[in-house]
Amino acid sequence: MPKIPMYQKIYEDVLASIRTGEASPGDRIDSEDSLAEKYGVSRITTKKALSLLGEEGYIIRKPGKGSFVADSASVAAVDRKVKDTVRKKLGFIIDYVGNSFALNLFNQISLQGTETGYDMLISVSHASQEVEMRAIDAMKQSGCNGIILVPVLREFYNQEIIRSIADHYPILTIDRELAGLPSPCVSTDHRKASAELTAYLIQREHKHIAFFHTRPNVSKSEGLRASGYHDMMVQHALSDTASIFTPTVHFGTHLLPFAAGIASPDSEAQQKIAQIEAEILTFFDANPHVTAVVCCTHPMAYLTYTLLMRMGKSIPADISIVCFDEMEQIQRTVHFTHFHQNEIGIAQHALQLMGTLISDGVTTENAANIFVPGSIVEGNTVRAISE
Numbered sequence: 001m002p003k004i005p006m007y008q009k010i011y012e013d014v015l016a017s018i019r020t021g022e023a024s025p026g027d028r029i030d031s032e033d034s035l036a037e038k039y040g041v042s043r044i045t046t047k048k049a050l051s052l053l054g055e056e057g058y059i060i061r062k063p064g065k066g067s068f069v070a071d072s073a074s075v076a077a078v079d080r081k082v083k084d085t086v087r088k089k090l091g092f093i094i095d096y097v098g099n100s101f102a103l104n105l106f107n108q109i110s111l112q113g114t115e116t117g118y119d120m121l122i123s124v125s126h127a128s129q130e131v132e133m134r135a136i137d138a139m140k141q142s143g144c145n146g147i148i149l150v151p152v153l154r155e156f157y158n159q160e161i162i163r164s165i166a167d168h169y170p171i172l173t174i175d176r177e178l179a180g181l182p183s184p185c186v187s188t189d190h191r192k193a194s195a196e197l198t199a200y201l202i203q204r205e206h207k208h209i210a211f212f213h214t215r216p217n218v219s220k221s222e223g224l225r226a227s228g229y230h231d232m233m234v235q236h237a238l239s240d241t242a243s244i245f246t247p248t249v250h251f252g253t254h255l256l257p258f259a260a261g262i263a264s265p266d267s268e269a270q271q272k273i274a275q276i277e278a279e280i281l282t283f284f285d286a287n288p289h290v291t292a293v294v295c296c297t298h299p300m301a302y303l304t305y306t307l308l309m310r311m312g313k314s315i316p317a318d319i320s321i322v323c324f325d326e327m328e329q330i331q332r333t334v335h336f337t338h339f340h341q342n343e344i345g346i347a348q349h350a351l352q353l354m355g356t357l358i359s360d361g362v363t364t365e366n367a368a369n370i371f372v373p374g375s376i377v378e379g380n381t382v383r384a385i386s387e
Contacts, residue, residue, distance in 0.1 A: 146170030194228030
C-alpha cells in the first residue's frame, strides 16, 4: 500500500485529536516548529497541514499567537459539510444490454445514479458468472459503497454474491430475485403483468390462447409469467384450452438479429434457429385452434410472427400476438402489443432503496422487495374475435 504524504498524516493526526476531544475547543495546537521536530519534517510540510486544517475550519490561525481549536459548533458544521461533499461510489452490473428493457435500464441507472450524486462504476457480465464475480470483487476493492446487480442466473449463485450478502455488504438486484438469499429485489411483478396481458386477450374474446417460453430451463421470471397466464386462464374457466410451448434450446436475444435477417448467423446459430422454428411449426400443426399467443419475450414474438407469416397466416387476422417489452431496432412494419416495463421507475426505486442500505444502516435482511407497475402498450398485432 502506498505511503500517504507526511502533511496528510499530520493533518489526520491533529484532526483525530480534535474529534476525540484530546484537543478541546480553544486549546492551542502544537506550532509548526514543534510538529516539524516531532515528525522529522520541514516547516513547509507542517505549515501545509495546519493551513489545510484552518481552511476547513477545524482550527483558527492567529498570526504571532499560534493555532487554536475552533469551537464545537464550528467543528461539527465542518464535519457535516465534509460528509455531504464526499461522493459515494456505486457499482452497477448488468448481464447484457441486448434488448430495449436492458438498454433503457442501463441508461437510467447510470444517468440517475450520477444525478443522485454517486460516482458510478459499471460493468457488463455478458451472462458470465465468472465475469460477474470478478466485477463484484473489483468494485468492492475500489471502495464501492454498494452494488446494484442484474444477476446471471444459473443452477447456483456465484460465491462472491453469497459472500457479500453474508458480510452484510449492500447488494440489491433488479428484475431477478435471488431466491433463498436475504437480498431485496426491484422488479416488475411478472406474474401480475402476464395475467394482465392474458386478460387483455380474453377481453377480446380469445379462448384458445397459448404461452410461449424462450428456453427449456425456465428462469424464475419466465416461470412467474407462465403462472400469471395460467392464473387468468383458470379464472376464466379456460384451462382446458390452455397450451404452453417450451423450446428444446434457448432462443435468446443474441439470436434475434439472425432470425430477423439483419445479421448473418454462424453455423451454430443457424442450427439453433432452424430447430426452434421447426418446433414452433410443429406446435401450431398440433394446435390449430390457437387464436392468440402470449410470448415471454419480444424475440420469441418476432420469430413467431415471421414463421406464421411464412405459413400464410395473417397477423392479427388469423392469430394475435402479445409479448413483454419491444426492441425498437427490430420493429420494422410490426408493432407488437406488449407489456412495457417501467425502467425509469425501476431505476428510481432501486437507487432510493440503495440509499437506505448505504446511508440509513438498513440491512438487506430487513429490506422488502419492490414491485414497480408497468403498462400495456397497444400495437397492431391483436384483434378481437368478433371483428
